[in-house]
Amino acid sequence: MDILNPFQIALSLLFSGDAELMSIIGLSLSVSLTAVVTSLVIGLPLGAILAAYRFPGRTPLIVISNTFLGMPPVVIGLLIYLLISRAGPLGFMGILYTPAAMMLAQTVLVLPISIALSRQAFESLNAEYAPLFQSLGLGRTARISALVFEARAVLMTIALACFGRAISEVGAVMIVGGNIRHSTRVMTTSIALATSMGELAFAMALGIVLLLVAFAVNIASQLLRNSFRNLGHDV
Amino acid sequence: MTSDARSEVILSAHGLELVREGVRLLHDISLDIRRGSITLVLGHNGAGKTLLLNALHGLIDIQSGSIDAPPLPHQKMVFQKPIITRRTTRQHFQFICRDLDANEAGEWIKRAGIADRIDAPARALSGGEQQKLALVGALAAQPDILFLDEPTAHLDFAATKFVEGMIREAHEAGTTIVMTSHNRAQSERLGEDVLLLDGGRLVEAAPADRFFSAPQHPLAKQYLDHL
Numbered sequence: 001m002d003i004l005n006p007f008q009i010a011l012s013l014l015f016s017g018d019a020e021l022m023s024i025i026g027l028s029l030s031v032s033l034t035a036v037v038t039s040l041v042i043g044l045p046l047g048a049i050l051a052a053y054r055f056p057g058r059t060p061l062i063v064i065s066n067t068f069l070g071m072p073p074v075v076i077g078l079l080i081y082l083l084i085s086r087a088g089p090l091g092f093m094g095i096l097y098t099p100a101a102m103m104l105a106q107t108v109l110v111l112p113i114s115i116a117l118s119r120q121a122f123e124s125l126n127a128e129y130a131p132l133f134q135s136l137g138l139g140r141t142a143r144i145s146a147l148v149f150e151a152r153a154v155l156m157t158i159a160l161a162c163f164g165r166a167i168s169e170v171g172a173v174m175i176v177g178g179n180i181r182h183s184t185r186v187m188t189t190s191i192a193l194a195t196s197m198g199e200l201a202f203a204m205a206l207g208i209v210l211l212l213v214a215f216a217v218n219i220a221s222q223l224l225r226n227s228f229r230n231l232g233h234d235v
Numbered sequence: 236m237t238s239d240a241r242s243e244v245i246l247s248a249h250g251l252e253l254v255r256e257g258v259r260l261l262h263d264i265s266l267d268i269r270r271g272s273i274t275l276v277l278g279h280n281g282a283g284k285t286l287l288l289n290a291l292h293g294l295i296d297i298q299s300g301s302i303d304a305p306p307l308p309h310q311k312m313v314f315q316k317p318i319i320t321r322r323t324t325r326q327h328f329q330f331i332c333r334d335l336d337a338n339e340a341g342e343w344i345k346r347a348g349i350a351d352r353i354d355a356p357a358r359a360l361s362g363g364e365q366q367k368l369a370l371v372g373a374l375a376a377q378p379d380i381l382f383l384d385e386p387t388a389h390l391d392f393a394a395t396k397f398v399e400g401m402i403r404e405a406h407e408a409g410t411t412i413v414m415t416s417h418n419r420a421q422s423e424r425l426g427e428d429v430l431l432l433d434g435g436r437l438v439e440a441a442p443a444d445r446f447f448s449a450p451q452h453p454l455a456k457q458y459l460d461h462l
Contacts, residue, residue, distance in 0.1 A: 132318040134294050136331060137307045146330075150321050228321075 009201030010208050020182075021202075025209055028186040031099055031173070032166040035106030039162055042107075043114030044155060048144045050115070051122030052130075062119070068112035073105075077172030080105045084176065097178040102186070105172040110162040117161060121154040122147050153228035160221050167213065245270035245380055245411050251290060251300035253435075260286055261297070262436045268380070268428075273402070273412040275422045275443065277458070278432035284415040285315065287432065288382045291413065305380055311373035312382040317365040319357045324349060324368060327357035331372040339375070347371040348397070363394035370398060374405050381405060383414035387421065399425060419462040423447055431455050 013021055050062060068076075084090045084101055095101045125147055133143050148155070170188035177184035179193060187206045194203035246268040253261035261283055268274050276284045289295045291302060292312045304310065320327045328340045335343070344353050347367040352360055360368065366386065373381055383402070387395040402425060406412055416422050422429070426443035431454070439446065439455040450456045 129318060129320070131289075131294055131314060132320075132331070135292065135307075135310075135312045146320075153321070 007204060007208075010205035013202065013205040014208065018205075021205060021209075023182065024185055024187055024190050024206065027099060027184075028167060028188075029213070031102045031186060032106060032163060034103045035110060035166045036159060036162045038103070038107045039111040039114045040155070040159055043111050044118050044148055045144060047115050047118030048122045048147050050119045052126045052143060052147065053140075065112045065115040065119075068108075069116055071109075071112070072171065073109055073169045074171035074175065076109050077105055077175030080108060080172065080176050096176065097180060097184060099177070099184060101176040102173040102184060105176045106166045106169060109169060109172055110166050113162050113165060114158055117158045118151070118155060121151045121158070125150050153225065156221060156224055156228070160217060163217060164214070167210065243270045244268065246291060246302070246304040246413075248291060248302045249300055251287075251302070252298045253286060253290060253295070254298050260435050261290065262434075264300070264435075264437045266430060266437060266440055268411060268413055270379075270411055271406070271409050272427045273406050273414070273425050274428040274430060275426035276413065276415045276430045276432065277417075277422060279458070279461075281434075282432040283435040284432055285384050286435075287430075288312070288384050288413065288415060292382050309379040310382070311376055311378040311380075313366070313369045313373050313384065313386055315384040315386075315388055317369035319360075319365050319368070322357055323354050324357045324360065325353045328368065328372050328375075331369070332375045335375055343371045343375045344368070363390050366390060367394065367397060370401055374401060374410075377408075378410060380411040380413065383412065385415050385417065387416070387418070395421075419447075419459075431458060433458070 046061075046065075050058060080101065081096070082088050084093060084096050084104070086096070095104070129147070129150065133146060138146060168188060170192055173179075173184070173186055174189050174192070177186070177189065179185050179189040185193075187210055191203045191206045191210075194200070194206070244267045247266075249265045251261050251264040252259070264287065276287060278284050286295065290297050291304065292310055293302070293304075293307055294312075320330055322330060324344060325337070325340060328344055329335065329337070332340070332343075341350070341353065344350055347364075347370070349360065349364050349367060352364065357365070357368065370383075370386060386402070387398050390398065399421065402412055402414070412425075414425075416425075423443065426446075429439070429441055429443045429446040430437060431439040431446070431450075431452070433454050439450060439452040441451065446455065447459065450459055
């Protein structure tokens with residue numbers, strides 16, 4: 001087979017605005033972005049608390065979050081499946097094989113990244129700012145808000161890391177989403193399916209889109225980095 | 236401020252002890268700071284000056300002893316190396332002095348002579364400009380007591396003159412100043428009271444004129460000989 005043929009078909013699919021391709025891309029982006037935002041909303045304050053305060057249970061929490069960093073996506077998919085399947089404790093929600101289940105799986109997948117990386121960022125910033133915050137008499141909430149604000153440049157990098165992990169993940173969303181056409185099929189699961197069915201052009205088109213998304217995200221982050229650097233951020 | 240008010244004690248510490256990793260850093264320090272005075276905390280490097288300021292301001296926990304001082308919102312501290320946030324000059328000022336509106340903040344920044352850098356990143360200011368920003372940010376809050384940890388270290392003559400002028404102005408307005416310094420001339424210019432530390436011990440507490448003209452403790456005489 002001519003290796004260039006799939007590239008040509010991929011590009012023509014992309015530029016023709018193929019409806020199925022566009023819906024897959026849209027679902028992938030919405031699932032992953034929702035998971036990233038949710039994991040940041042939960043993970044950043046947790047990272048800040050772990051960095052700024054000493055309390056009983058802090059070390060076990062750090063160990064658990066670090067352990068989940070290396071957890072294979074399929075295992076996370078399996079755990080979520082057990083939770084939300086009809087017989088599971090969250091079975092009453094009826095979200096198995098829906099985009100909501102995929103968002104939940106991706107959130108659990110990237111949450112440890114947002115906690116672990118933000119904790120590291122907050123620890124160095126907290127060491128720098130603790131005397132000032134204490135002198136200003138900032139309370140717990142104000143202190144954490146200020147830390148999050150000061151860390152905004154680093155947090156952008158963390159968000160990108162989370163997004164990269166979420167958008168490229170296949171195992172967990174395959175298990176809890178089921179790869180159902182027009183419903184829960186995303187770019188990675190489509191690539192896996194199309195490749196197994198020999199539809200290499202379609203698989204390649206999605207691969208190119210994934211690369212373009214990564215490219216666009218990196219350009220945006222570089223522009224943001226430049227503006228943050230002007231404010232004295234070490235990025 | 237009347238002489239009666241100036242003789243009133245605003246901050247009193249008794250038997251302060253600080254131990255870190257088995258090392259005693261402050262030894263049984265007791266002192267009184269008069270309201271409206273300028274007190275110079277002197278001593279060689281490692282004598283415990285910064286630690287004492289931090290302890291009096293409540294930034295570090297002491298192992299024993301007590302401190303009777305105005306509540307934290309009525310105190311301010313300017314650190315030897317200013318802690319500057321990753322914001323613009325205006326935003327940083329409003330972060331460290333939250334009660335002022337944008338116009339008042341602008342006026343204080345203007346007084347610091349850095350109005351042309353008001354929208355520049357605060358961390359891009361020079362060391363002297365950052366120190367001025369930190370000082371006006373502290374003074375704008377009109378604290379009862381202001382702690383200054385070597386506020387003119389690493390500053391050139393013009394910046395030092397500016398900082399000393401602001402200190403005098405705050406003093407005339409009734410603010411109590413407690414500051415550390417390694418500069419004898421500055422200490423003699425500004426100081427009304429002197430606390431001399433050596434190895435974490437308070438070895439002499441005296442009015443500045445008497446301390447510089449007739450120090451009592453042998454270590455005080457030795458210190459002045461080296462200064």
